[in-house]
Amino acid sequence: MFEVKVFDYEDIQLIPNKCLIASRSQADTSVTLGKHTFKIPVVPANMQTIIDEKIAEFLAENGYFYIMHRFDEETRLPFVRKMKEKGFISSISVGVKNYEYDFIEELARENLIPDYITIDIAHGHANSVIEMIQHIKKHLPDTFVIAGNVGTPDAVRELENAGADATKVGIGPGKVCITKIKTGFGTGGWQLAALRWCAKAATKPIIADGGIRTHGDIAKSIRFGATMVMIGSLFAGHEESPGETIEKDGILMKEYFGSASEFQKGEKKNVEGKKIWVTHKGPLVHTLIEMEQDLQSSISYAGGHNLSALTKVDYVILKNSIYNGDVI
Numbered sequence: 344m345f346e347v348k349v350f351d352y353e354d355i356q357l358i359p360n361k362c363l364i365a366s367r368s369q370a371d372t373s374v375t376l377g378k379h380t381f382k383i384p385v386v387p388a389n390m391q392t393i394i395d396e397k398i399a400e401f402l403a404e405n406g407y408f409y410i411m412h413r414f415d416e417e418t419r420l421p422f423v424r425k426m427k428e429k430g431f432i433s434s435i436s437v438g439v440k441n442y443e444y445d446f447i448e449e450l451a452r453e454n455l456i457p458d459y460i461t462i463d464i465a466h467g468h469a470n471s472v473i474e475m476i477q478h479i480k481k482h483l484p485d486t487f488v489i490a491g492n493v494g495t496p497d498a499v500r501e502l503e504n505a506g507a508d509a510t511k512v513g514i515g516p517g518k519v520c521i522t523k524i525k526t527g528f529g530t531g532g533w534q535l536a537a538l539r540w541c542a543k544a545a546t547k548p549i550i551a552d553g554g555i556r557t558h559g560d561i562a563k564s565i566r567f568g569a570t571m572v573m574i575g576s577l578f579a580g581h582e583e584s585p586g587e588t589i590e591k592d593g594i595l596m597k598e599y600f601g602s603a604s605e606f607q608k609g610e611k612k613n614v615e616g617k618k619i620w621v622t623h624k625g626p627l628v629h630t631l632i633e634m635e636q637d638l639q640s641s642i643s644y645a646g647g648h649n650l651s652a653l654t655k656v657d658y659v660i661l662k663n664s665i666y667n668g669d670v671i
């Protein structure tokens with residue numbers, strides 16, 4: 344049996360240090376990834392009910408990182424062109440199927456060099472991802488490549504060695520994920536411990552992906568080795584969020600579905616995601632501001648001035664609830 348100390352976000356509390364700032368507004372939450380610096384170490388998930396072109400533009404214009412999803416394949420090239428014309432960063436996703444190789448070459452031919460490309464597949468520790476990293480680096484050497492998703496140090500090392508500039512860690516901890524139930528595999532229930540395990544092997548940034556349920560979990564992710572976190576559920580259900588809105592017992596709800604769900608795929612084949620309805624949350628900007636303020640508080644409790652203070656704080660393990668209660 345494999346032995347690793349397992350815990351998840353709800354099992355950990357960070358321990359405060361003496362405060363060094365006079366106001367939380369002095370705490371700097373910015374993070375640098377590649378050639379760009381962003382307001383907070385958070386990126387909304389590259390999923391169809393979380394981001395669309397309008398949200399991407401809003402995020403880019405206001406200093407937030409974004410990753411456009413890959414599910415409207417034909418719109419990706421014009422999207423990169425539009426973002427470049429507007430002077431915004433361009434950040435898209437690709438898969439690993441044959442036509443994606445042609446797409447990368449087309450971007451290079453058109454001299455449309457995305458600032459960031461994320462290789463977005465479920466089981467990222469695979470030759471298909473390694474070959475795609477190498478293909479992107481050959482044709483678009485200046486593009487920052489994020490590869491994933493993975494859940495082991497071996498996978499992080501292999502993708503980094505293949506040329507990935509960052510790896511994305513998280514197999515199955517997502518709110519609309521059913522991978523652990525359908526396959527028995529993944530980091531669902533011990534995502535924070537898996538992050539720590541992977542971060543020890545990493546020499547480049549890690550993006551922790553999935554399982555973030557509270558703003559405090561962002562600080563915990565940074566403590567355990569993430570440079571940035573990818574979040575779906577906390578960004579679902581906003582006024583601007585793509586997807587259907589319904590009224591249930593007088594309460595407005597919005598849909599949030601998995602990228603490997605029947606709703607995304609249009610068929611019941613290799614389904615590893617589900618759809619849920621989340622309460623309407625109001626404008627996206629309110630959540631972004633609240634996240635920034637909560638992180639500023641976290642930095643103050645860490646006894647520092649910026650995110651680096653979070654990487655050194657002590658912590659306690661409160662309990663050990665491996666199973667996080669997700670159901671199909």
Ligand SMILES: NC(=O)C1=CN([C@@H]2O[C@H](COP(=O)(O)OP(=O)(O)OC[C@H]3O[C@@H](n4cnc5c(N)ncnc54)[C@H](OP(=O)(O)O)[C@@H]3O)[C@@H](O)[C@H]2O)C=CC1
Nearest residue numbers: 438439463464465466492513514515516520522602603615
């Ligand atoms: N982070 C997570 O925990 C998870 C995320 N997802 C999300 O769902 C979306 C769809 O993912 P994915 O199905 O990978 O994308 P695709 O449907 O684009 O599949 C990518 C390629 O990988 C193959 N493939 C997929 N899964 C496996 C596997 N377990 N073993 C071997 N080959 C595999 C597929 O072939 P074939 O279909 O023929 O097997 C296909 O050729 C993505 O956005 C992904 O991020 C999905 C599950 C888990």
Ligand SMILES: Nc1nc2c(ncn2[C@@H]2O[C@H](COP(=O)(O)O)[C@@H](O)[C@H]2O)c(=O)[nH]1
Nearest residue numbers: 388517518520553554575576601602603616
């Ligand atoms: N196993 C699956 N994981 C999925 C699917 N669609 C997206 N995802 C992953 O979830 C996170 C978001 O997690 P959250 O806890 O913040 O809501 C996302 O970034 C993907 O990595 C899916 O269908 N199945």
